[in-house]
Amino acid sequence: DVKVTQSSRYLVKRTGEKVFLECVQDMDHENMFWYRQDPGLGLRLIYFSYDVKMKEKGDIPEGYSVSREKKERFSLILESASTNQTSMYLCASSSLIEGGPSSTDTQYFGPGTRLTVL
Amino acid sequence: ILNVEQSPQSLHVQEGDSTNFTCSFPSSNFYALHWYRWETAKSPEALFVMTLNGDEKKKGQISATLNTKEGYSYLYIKGSQPEDSATYLCASSGYSSASKIIFGSGTRLSIRP
Numbered sequence: 001d002v003k004v005t006q007s008s009r010y011l012v013k014r015t016g017e018k019v020f021l022e023c024v025q026d027m028d029h030e031n032m033f034w035y036r037q038d039p040g041l042g043l044r045l046i047y048f049s050y051d052v053k054m055k056e057k058g059d060i061p062e063g064y065s066v067s068r069e070k071k072e073r074f075s076l077i078l079e080s081a082s083t084n085q086t087s088m089y090l091c092a093s094s095s096l097i098e099g100g101p102s103s104t105d106t107q108y109f110g111p112g113t114r115l116t117v118l
Numbered sequence: 119i120l121n122v123e124q125s126p127q128s129l130h131v132q133e134g135d136s137t138n139f140t141c142s143f144p145s146s147n148f149y150a151l152h153w154y155r156w157e158t159a160k161s162p163e164a165l166f167v168m169t170l171n172g173d174e175k176k177k178g179q180i181s182a183t184l185n186t187k188e189g190y191s192y193l194y195i196k197g198s199q200p201e202d203s204a205t206y207l208c209a210s211s212g213y214s215s216a217s218k219i220i221f222g223s224g225t226r227l228s229i230r231p
Contacts, residue, residue: 042122042222043209090161090162109163111161
């Protein structure tokens with residue numbers, strides 16, 4: 001079974017702090033994703049990566065950056081946390097189908113990190 | 119429709135009753151429709167991926183249908199059980215490699231014993 005783990009289930013930080021959210025997957029997946037989920041809204045894509053050292057902006061990248069130094073690890077960085085970044089953050093991974101990133105790939109999710117910024 | 123929309127937002131059903139809810143998605147540039155189940159304190163878990171118009175998938179007492187021409191999918195649960203309580207997310211993806219999966223806001227299902 002695919003396992004996607006996230007470094008923390010709950011995190012409380014202060015405004016202005018630099019925050020690192022770590023995600024690790026153990027199935028050698030090429031694709032990794034970071035989402036946030038807020039009440040009444042769907043999962044919104046922040047950033048994704050199709051390969052090591054490769055990243056692309058999602059729909060709401062402002063205020064975030066990412067790092068993918070190793071295939072199994074995808075980090076989300078909040079350079080200077082703000083209260084509007086209080087949210088549930090979900091990491092996901094999927095495998096690459098020949099011919100390029102395939103949007104039929106099932107995504108496997110981590111358990112989420114609930115971040116509160118005070 | 120520009121976004122993925124799910125209805126209703128929440129649903130309360132008596133144990134043993136059957137229920138269904140809807141996902142509407144953009145029908146142009148459509149490639150795949152995904153259903154996920156997200157139980158409290160757990161990770162979202164994939165239920166189905168459907169690509170062809172008229173597709174119907176089944177997993178236990180849960181089934182889903184797909185209409186790509188009009189851009190909707192239904193999820194059915196027959197004989198609801200308390201363990202079916204969860205948020206059900208649908209997501210749509212398009213053809214190009216730059217396409218991303220677009221999620222709906224989910225239907226929160228609660229089963230009353």
